[in-house]
Amino acid sequence: MEKYLTWLNDNQWLNLIFLSLAILSIFVSIYLYRKSRKRKKPVYDKRSINVISDTIKKIGNIDIQYKGSKIENLTVSKVAIWNNGNDTINDNDQAPTDKLRIEIAEGFSILESELIFQSSETNNIRIIQSNSLIEVYFDYIDPNDGGIIKFIHTGKKSSDVKLLGTFKGSDKLKRINSGFFNIGISLVFNLPIIGKIFDSKKEKRIMQKIFPWIVLATGIGFGTAFFLSGIEMSDRIFFAIMGIVYGSLGLVMVFNSKSMPKGFEVFYDDE
Numbered sequence: 374m375e376k377y378l379t380w381l382n383d384n385q386w387l388n389l390i391f392l393s394l395a396i397l398s399i400f401v402s403i404y405l406y407r408k409s410r411k412r413k414k415p416v417y418d419k420r421s422i423n424v425i426s427d428t429i430k431k432i433g434n435i436d437i438q439y440k441g442s443k444i445e446n447l448t449v450s451k452v453a454i455w456n457n458g459n460d461t462i463n464d465n466d467q468a469p470t471d472k473l474r475i476e477i478a479e480g481f482s483i484l485e486s487e488l489i490f491q492s493s494e495t496n497n498i499r500i501i502q503s504n505s506l507i508e509v510y511f512d513y514i515d516p517n518d519g520g521i522i523k524f525i526h527t528g529k530k531s532s533d534v535k536l537l538g539t540f541k542g543s544d545k546l547k548r549i550n551s552g553f554f555n556i557g558i559s560l561v562f563n564l565p566i567i568g569k570i571f572d573s574k575k576e577k578r579i580m581q582k583i584f585p586w587i588v589l590a591t592g593i594g595f596g597t598a599f600f601l602s603g604i605e606m607s608d609r610i611f612f613a614i615m616g617i618v619y620g621s622l623g624l625v626m627v628f629n630s631k632s633m634p635k636g637f638e639v640f641y642d643d644e
Contacts, residue, residue, distance in 0.1 A: 413466065413543030414458030415473075415514075418633065418640070421450040421531040439484055446481075446527045450534050453633060453640045454509065455492070455519025457549065462514045466540045473538035473546075475507040477526050481533055483507060486524035490639050493518050509538075517634040549633070589623025592616050 425437060425447035437444055452475055456462050467473060477483050486502040497512040498520040507524060528534065538546050596616030599609050633640065 411460045412458040413460045413462045413540060414456060415454070415462055415538070415540050415543060415546050416457040416549045417452055417454045417536045417546070418549055419450060419452045419531050419534055419536065420640070421448050421528075421534065423448045423529055426529065444484075444527055446529050447484075447525065448528050448530070448533075449523065449525055450528075450531065451489075451521055451523050451640055452534065452536055453519065453521045453637055454536070455634055455637070456514040456516050458544070459516050461516070462540060462543060464510070464512055466543060468539040468541060471537065471539040473509040473511075474536075475509065475522065475524070476535045476537060477505055477528055478533040478535075481526055481528040484525045484527065486522060489521050489523045490637065491518075491520035492634065492636050496520065519634065519637075521637065521640050585623055585626030587623075588619055589627055592618070592620025592623050595619060 423446070425444070437447070439447070454473070475483075482504050483502055483506070486500055486507050488498055488500055491498045493515070495512070496514055496518055497510075499510040500522060501508045501510070502524070507522065509522070511520075526534070536546065536548075540546065593616070595612045598604070598612040599616060604612070
C-alpha cells in the first residue's frame, strides 16, 4: 500500500487525470438524470442568408422587383422546429391564444414559404402564410421529430424573424443555437480545396458527422501518449495539454452535433 501511495504521489499528472474523471462523472450523472425525466421540450433554430441588400442602391440605378412589387431587401431564412424532450407534444398542447407561428418584424413582409422537410409524414405538419406571419400546424410531434420551414422575406437578418408559441405542460419554447460548430464545420467542408477531395454532398455530410469524433480521438491519442514510457516530462506536459484541448473540443462538438436530430442536415445547406 505504501508503495502504491508513493507511486501516486510521484505522479501528479495522474492524480490530475483521476480528479478530472471524477468531476466528469458528476456531470455525466446529472446529465443522465435530466435525460430520464419525462419532458415535452419544443425547441427551434434559425438561420438566414441575405441575398439582396438595400446597400445595392449605392452601386447604381438598380431597380429590383418581386412579382411586380419593388423590394430593397431579400433574405432566405430557415427555421427548424423539433421536440427535444422525451415525451410526445400533441396539437392540443398548444395554448389557444398563443399557437405556434413564425412572425416577421414590423415593416417587413414574408413573400414565399414552404415546408422543405419533416421527419415523419404522420406528424402532418402544415403551414399557412400571410404577409406578416406563418402559422404552423401539426397533429403531434414525437421526441426528435419535427420539420424545417424555408421562406423568403424582405428582412435583413435572423433577428427579424421570431418563432412564438406556448405549450401546456412543457418547457418554454426555446432556441437551441446549434449552428456555431455545425455551420463552421459545414463551411470548412465546402471550401474549394475540400471539394476536390469529396465530390458528393453525401460524402461531405458523412465527414461532417464523423469530424467531431476524429477530433475527440485525436485528443484521446495525445492523452494516451502521456503514459508512454521513455517520454521526457516536457513532452508529457505537451501531450497532456494537447489531449485536454483536443479532447475538450471534440466532446463539445460531439454533444453539440446531437443538438439537432438526425435527418435535419438540409438546415445547413445554402440552397
